[in-house]
Amino acid sequence: MPDSKANPEIYVSTDIEADGPIPGPHSMLSLASVAYDPDGQEMGSFSVNLETLEGAEAHPRMVEWWAQFPEAWAECRKDLVAPEPAMQAYADWIEALPGRAVFVGWPAGWDFMWVYWYLMRFTGRRPFHENALDIRTYAMALRRLEYRKSGKSYLPKRWFSEQRPHTHVALDDAREQGELFMHMLRENRRDET
Template identity: 30%
Template sequence: MAYIMVDIESDGPIPGDYSMISFGAVLVDEQLNKTFYGKCKPISNKFIPEALAVSGFTREETMEFDDAATVMKSFANWISRVAQDRPIFISDNNGFDWMFICWYFHHFTGSNPFGFSSQNLGSLYKGVVLDTFQNFKHLRKTKHTHNPVDDARGNAEALLTLKKEYDLKIKF
């Protein structure tokens, strides 16, 4: 299986009404050097200024980003190139990240290369340490910057640490 760590930034809480502004993906392996970065032009006139501010972009800047359909097709092509086996979507907040990626794939390409399921790094960590009050974020090496590639890389580093330090049975 090919685990692909994903992180997204948006200008609001849900896809369709609001827009995925940018996203990053990292193929989880020892090198963490296969990455994808997409910046999508807004698909809606609605946005929440505070949500957009997290991304570090202005509304004017986002209006110059690439068409979402083009970005999602490029992402699907990247996944097919780097995933030697079935791609597995994983993120630290898959309820949020998955919602946008899945919606954008189906809306703009007609299918989702990840299928119909996703995995949550935070829940995996809680299960490994047998404590639902624990958080994995101390396992990141790359600083959490809200650049989605940096954030996905930091989360991928945490997953690699789980494999090594906790003898997690997982294949990359």
């Protein structure tokens, strides 16, 4: 069994923005991750805005949704990078982390689907393997409540960072949810001792 001190888990809080419900017919617009060590210290971040996929189109409902957030839309359309070099750089960044990367998201099912598809399509690499931790599911287990009673409005205020609003800018949201997860993880570990 590998030594957890020599190969610690690195929690990679990740958020994506997209223009549709699934990758392929639609595009991932931006990707951001913030890495945390097991003690909750931020180790670094990665952020990139991507060019849309060739032949893909924005879903009409997502066009309407983005119209509500013009500042976030403008932010995710700056300094665009083609998907292949963007994902190569992202995989390199994850693999350079000093430990085993664990994808962390809210909802992990959504964000991980996009990240995994793009990584496989453009790099053929699996730096997370299939390790994806869903923060809401973690909250459900911590609080011993039903999943439907584990949304953000049900969570204790002490788990949230007051200075982190949800902006729909990928890097902001990755940091916001990363801090939320690390507060939960620290509290859970305190309860074990």
